[in-house]
Amino acid sequence: MNHTLLSVEEFASRRQRFADQLPNASVALFPANGEITRSNDTEYPFCQNKNFYYLTGFNEPEALLVMVKDASGNSTSTLFCREKDPLQEVWHGRRTGPEQAQKQYGFDAAYINIEADKRLPEFFESADRVYFCFADQPAFEQQVFNWLTQVKAGAKQGKKAPAQLLDCSAQIAEMRLFKSSAELGIMRKANVLSGLAHQRAMKQSAVGKFEYQIEAEMLHEFTLHGARYPAYGSIVAGADNANILHYTDNQDALIDNSLLLIDAGGELAGYAADITRTFPVNGKFTDPQATIYQLVLDSQLAVIEAIKPGANFAQLTDIAIRVLTEGLVELGILTGDIEQLIEDKACKDYFIHGLGHWLGLDVHDVGDYHIDENRRQLRAFEPGMVMTIEPGLYFPADCLEVEPKWRGIGVRIEDNIVVTEQGYENITVNSPKTIADIEALMAK
Structure with a gap:
C-alpha cells in the first residue's frame, strides 16, 4: 500500500482532528496489522489495518500508534515500530526504523516496539480514559489489559490506572466517511x-x-x-x-x-x-x-x-x-x-x-x-x-x-x-x- 500519493501533512492533520475530539487526560491506541501465514513459512501479501493507516500512512506490520492528550489539552503522537535489523532486512525487506519513521511521518516520538511494554503503563498513569477500536483486533484488547494491570500493580506507590476503556471506532468511522x-x-x-x-x-x-x-x-x-x-x-x-x-x-x-x-x-x-x-x-x-x-x-x-x-x-x-x-x-x-x-x-x-x-x-x-x-x-x-x-x-x-x-x-x-x-x-x-x-x- 503506497502512501506517496498523500502528503505527510494529510496524515498529521487527521491525527490532530482526532485528538481535538478527545477529552483531556486521554490515551488512544491504534495497532497495525500483523502478517498472516499463508502456508508454512510464507505470508499473504500484507494489508495494513485501515484505521492505523488512516492516521499514520505507515505501511509496516507490528507497529502501534499512541496518541496522548494531557490534562492541559496538549496532544502528542508516538509510534512504536520494528527496529532496524540488517539480517532481517536481507531476508524480508527493508524496515523504516523509529528514527526515520519519526522524521518521514511527522510523529512527535518513535521507539522500537519492545519499548511499548515499558512506556504504555507510563502513558496510562496520567490518563483517565483509554480509547481503542474494540472490534479492530480482538487480541489487542488483552494487551491493553496487560498494560493496565501493570499500572494497577503500582497502586501502593500512588499510581492510578485509567477508569474507563472506550471504543473510538465511531469517531474514526465518521472521519473516514x-x-x-x-x-x-x-x-x-x-x-x-x-x-x-x-x-x-x-x-x-x-x-x-x-x-x-x-x-x-x-x-x-x-x-x-x-x-x-x-x-x-x-x-x-x-x-x-x-x-x-x-x-x-x-x-x-x-x-x-x-x-x-x-x-x-x-x-x-x-x-x-x-x-x-x-x-x-x-x-x-x-x-x-x-x-x-x-x-x-x-x-x-x-x-x-x-x-x-x-x-x-x-x-x-x-x-x-x-x-x-x-x-x-x-x-x-x-x-x-x-x-x-x-x-x-x-x-x-x-x-x-x-x-x-x-x-x-x-x-x-x-x-x-x-x-x-x-x-x-x-x-x-x-x-x-x-x-x-x-x-x-x-x-x-x-x-x-x-x-x-x-x-x-x-x-x-x-x-x-x-x-x-x-x-x-x-x-x-x-x-x-x-x-x-x-x-x-x-x-x-
Whole structure:
C-alpha cells in the first residue's frame, strides 16, 4: 500500500482532528496489522489495518500508534515500530526504523516496539480514559489489559490506572466517511485505472477462454497503472455464475451467447475502486439479455440522478424499486397492481442485494447509515461522501417461475459516486456501460 500519493501533512492533520475530539487526560491506541501465514513459512501479501493507516500512512506490520492528550489539552503522537535489523532486512525487506519513521511521518516520538511494554503503563498513569477500536483486533484488547494491570500493580506507590476503556471506532468511522480533496483525487485515479481494466476485459473476452484468464488481464492492467493489488477478490462470473453474488472461483470457461459479470476494482494508495460491468462474451447482447440489461441501467441512471446533499439511501432504493418493478411488470415477470408490487417490494425476488454502500479505504467502507427499525438507511448525504450505486437483476438457471429466455441471466451495473455541493460526481468515467458503447468497444 503506497502512501506517496498523500502528503505527510494529510496524515498529521487527521491525527490532530482526532485528538481535538478527545477529552483531556486521554490515551488512544491504534495497532497495525500483523502478517498472516499463508502456508508454512510464507505470508499473504500484507494489508495494513485501515484505521492505523488512516492516521499514520505507515505501511509496516507490528507497529502501534499512541496518541496522548494531557490534562492541559496538549496532544502528542508516538509510534512504536520494528527496529532496524540488517539480517532481517536481507531476508524480508527493508524496515523504516523509529528514527526515520519519526522524521518521514511527522510523529512527535518513535521507539522500537519492545519499548511499548515499558512506556504504555507510563502513558496510562496520567490518563483517565483509554480509547481503542474494540472490534479492530480482538487480541489487542488483552494487551491493553496487560498494560493496565501493570499500572494497577503500582497502586501502593500512588499510581492510578485509567477508569474507563472506550471504543473510538465511531469517531474514526465518521472521519473516514468524509473524503478530502486529496483522497478524492486518488479515488478518481483508482476508478480510471479500474475502468481501463474493465475495457481490457471486454476486449479480451472470447468464447472458450476461462474466467481466470480474464481476471489475469484485469490484474495486469491494475498493476500496469500503479494499483499493485485488487481492492478485493475479483468476481469474474460467466453465464449462471453471475447469479452467485460473491462468486470468486473464476474457473469456468466462457460460453457463447452468455453474459460475463465482472465486479472488480484496483486499490491505489490504500483506496478502493468498486466497479461492476456485465457484457456479452461474444460482443453482442441477445434480445433477452439486452432487455434485462437496459432495465438495470435505467434504474441505475435514475438513482444516480437523484443523488445530492440531503438525499439518502432509502430514497434511492425507492427509486430503484419503482423503475425495476415497472419494468418487470412490462416484461410479464411480475404481475399485479404496480403500486402494490412496489409496496411489497416484489422485485426483491430478483434484486437480491442492497443498492450501494460507502466506499473508501475499505470496499465496504465504515460510516453510520442511520438505519431505522425497518432497516431503511436514512442518513442524509453530505458533500465528500463516496458511495457505490449497484442495482442488479438475477434469474438463476433453475428459476422456473420465469420464462426460459430469462433464465441464467444475471446483470449488475456499479459505479462510484461522490456527493458534491451541487449534487454528485460520477467518478466511474471510462468504463463503458451503455449497450451501444459496450458492443462498439468489443467490435474493435
